[in-house]
Amino acid sequence: MNGVNDKEETLEWIIEQHLENAGPETPLHFTRYFPAYKFHNPPTKVETLEKAYEMAKKAGVLYPYIGNVSGRKYENTYCPNCGEKLVERYGYYVLKYAITSEKKCPKCGTEIPIIGKYMGKHYS
Numbered sequence: 001m002n003g004v005n006d007k008e009e010t011l012e013w014i015i016e017q018h019l020e021n022a023g024p025e026t027p028l029h030f031t032r033y034f035p036a037y038k039f040h041n042p043p044t045k046v047e048t049l050e051k052a053y054e055m056a057k058k059a060g061v062l063y064p065y066i067g068n069v070s071g072r073k074y075e076n077t078y079c080p081n082c083g084e085k086l087v088e089r090y091g092y093y094v095l096k097y098a099i100t101s102e103k104k105c106p107k108c109g110t111e112i113p114i115i116g117k118y119m120g121k122h123y124s
């Protein structure tokens with residue numbers, strides 16, 4: 001734990017507020033803090049973000065993410081029913097997109113209420 005916005009009670013509060021106001025199907029992002037300008041605390045520990053992810057998932061958030069941490073499994077979207085990897089990300093890149101055109105999991109058919117449409121790879 002390193003101080004700002006990452007205490008367990010704070011995380012619990014954020015998750016509660018999210019479920020209450022946005023609902024379980026709305027993605028919740030935990031973004032990693034990096035020191036900038038006059039704020040010199042060390043960067044958020046990856047374990048703290050992963051803990052936040054797990055707390056959110058347990059509390060009923062269907063699509064939690066962690067950000068600013070490239071190459072970690074929790075950047076991806078998984079089917080909340082069967083665990084199939086639906087969207088694979090690396091930083092801002094989408095490496096794999098497996099949701100069907102009917103917005104369903106290709107493995108178990110669960111409806112994935114994703115907003116928008118995958119437009120293909122943009123690497124520019």
Ligand SMILES: [Zn+2]
Nearest residue numbers: 079082105108
């Ligand atoms: Zn599935």
